[in-house]
Amino acid sequence: MDERSISAELLRLCNKVQQEFPTPTIGEEKWFLLILSALTSAGKPGLAADFYLHLIEQPQYSSFQARQQLMRRLREALVKAVSIIGVCRPLEAIMCIDAVTAEGDKERTCSREGWRADDENHRRGTDWLMKLYGDNLKQIDEIFNNQRDFGWISREITYGLYLSDHTILDGAETELVVLSGIMAQDLPKMVGWHLRACRRIGFSMEDCEAIQRCIELCIEFAGVHLGPMPKVKDIEHEV
Template sequence: MPSGSTIQDPTKEEGITLFKAIEHKFPSEALGDDTWYLVTLAALVGGGQTDFAPTLYTYLISRPKFSTTESRRSLLRRLRETLVKLVSIIGVCRPLEAVFLIDGVTGEDDRDYSFSREGWQADEKNLQRGKEWFEKIYRPKDLKQVNHTFAAQKDFEWITNNLTYGLYLSDRSIINDLETELVVLTGIMIQNLPRETGWHLRGSRRIGVGKEDLETVHQCIEMVADFCGLSLGKLPRVGDIEHEV
């Protein structure tokens, strides 16, 4: 690259082309018609292209299925819940920026004032709810090394149990089990983290995502990574972890 040259950000038109390509490729028949855009949003935000969050939103609401105020509010709740869950995976700043950007293109009548975690407490009920979801993703045989590490990292054990799973991931009232796990997987994959990607490829298979469908999701995330100028070369494929499922 010549000295002093800069990398140009993708254009809005290129973003829309990406959305169309992912929607066409995504295994929606198996995973649901409204799952592809959650994976796309998670990958864009985790990959540093938060400017395309409102582009995705306006692309979606141009469709007849989102022609009513209530349908748009429902969509906003789903996008917001995806971003809330991403806080536990990638940190708060990028999801927060995406929230502000989406809000900036949201019609006043479409704004949704619901509060999904109002009254939340870090109590025994929360801990149990997090544990139940955690045990859908992991098995006791998976946790020997994790527990060995947590024995000397109590802060991270507490965060995992009470916040990551208790507060964020075990609430599946807005996006369902499958969508939640795919959002988590996407947020991890886009950071090129092989260990945690393997865990959640395995977890996705355990909650019922088919092997071929999961490979296709992986390819869709790679499409977003290319769009963001990122390499995901460290990651395992679903075939690499299939024996652990």
């Protein structure tokens, strides 16, 4: 086991996010998905190793089975992040985690063996897109009619392969990963879309406000400056 300890600064960030995160309504053991996605997306994938070591020190991960489940969830968050930020930073993060993982804790399953871009994949991706976007998807589809490669990628890959697969992370957890990754890239239009999506899948306005504050804490920690971002109140009329 690697004997490095988490930095005082990163520990303060973890504690602050845990305090701010709306755990009573969103659920336990979800806050760390937000931190992992935000820091990786903001250009700090190397911190994933220390973050992982910090997590497995918590009493709820004292058993082998709990650490295996944690690894699957962390890996799935990074797999989903690939569809939002590209492969390099998530790959760097998971390689850093792997380098400090005890040999006995290695988790070697593959969640997407046998995946096919078939009718079922298309249906699942389209259904999740519709749940998040609803009638707003029509305007985007008009663009996709002109730029068909991106329409295909969106339905078959971004949503079909990655974001509509809820076997490890559910829909709410997936949106935590997505919103964090998008905010870290300073993309206000898409931040608005996914704040709206969070509301549509059941997050309250207060939940969204707290989640956005947590993401901002992570991005500030990473030293990334963001331009003006929409708030949930700005998109509430669209929900």
